Amino acid sequence: MELRPELADFLDGQRVAHLATVDADGLPHVLPVCYALLRRPEGDALYSVVDEKPKRGDPRRLARLRHLLLHPRAALVVDAWDEDWSRLGWVMVQGDAEVFHGEGDLVPAPGEEVRALDALRRRYPQYRAMALEGRPLIRLRPARVRHWGGPQSPLAGLRDPR
Numbered sequence: 001m002e003l004r005p006e007l008a009d010f011l012d013g014q015r016v017a018h019l020a021t022v023d024a025d026g027l028p029h030v031l032p033v034c035y036a037l038l039r040r041p042e043g044d045a046l047y048s049v050v051d052e053k054p055k056r057g058d059p060r061r062l063a064r065l066r067h068l069l070l071h072p073r074a075a076l077v078v079d080a081w082d083e084d085w086s087r088l089g090w091v092m093v094q095g096d097a098e099v100f101h102g103e104g105d106l107v108p109a110p111g112e113e114v115r116a117l118d119a120l121r122r123r124y125p126q127y128r129a130m131a132l133e134g135r136p137l138i139r140l141r142p143a144r145v146r147h148w149g150g151p152q153s154p155l156a157g158l159r160d161p162r
Contacts, residue, residue, distance in 0.1 A: 089149035
């Protein structure tokens with residue numbers, strides 16, 4: 001799926017997303033993540049990497065990764081907050097999620113990891129000093145996109161096809 005240019009611009013303009021997965025008991029699990037959008041001929045994709053910040057336990061066994069092995073669908077919500085609520089806006093991307101370099105032994109297509117990590121490093125300077133290659137990398141391929149924006153937000157006037 002190719003995202004509308006206005007939605008891609010909104011995603012590129014924000015810094016933090018919230019990734020929602022479902023655990024083995026069907027309970028939702030939501031956490032903030034860094035992300036990058038790649039516009040690709042085969043369809044757009046959002047990427048998030050398990051970085052070198054301290055984690056409890058083995059990074060390949062994080063809850064979000066275990067959840068995606070069980071239920072390989074996820075949602076990513078990106079929002080813009082403002083005290084002036086006319087400027088609020090959000091985009092929710094739902095779709096199939098895959099974990100590369102995790103317990104499932106999936107490997108990205110040639111060059112895909114390089115492009116994803118380059119995009120993440122351009123967005124987040126902190127990543128430039130981290131060894132991210134070979135670390136778990138989540139790819140979310142949009143299947144459904146929802147959005148809303150106040151009258152003064154970058155999403156104002158965009159019709160959500162619900």
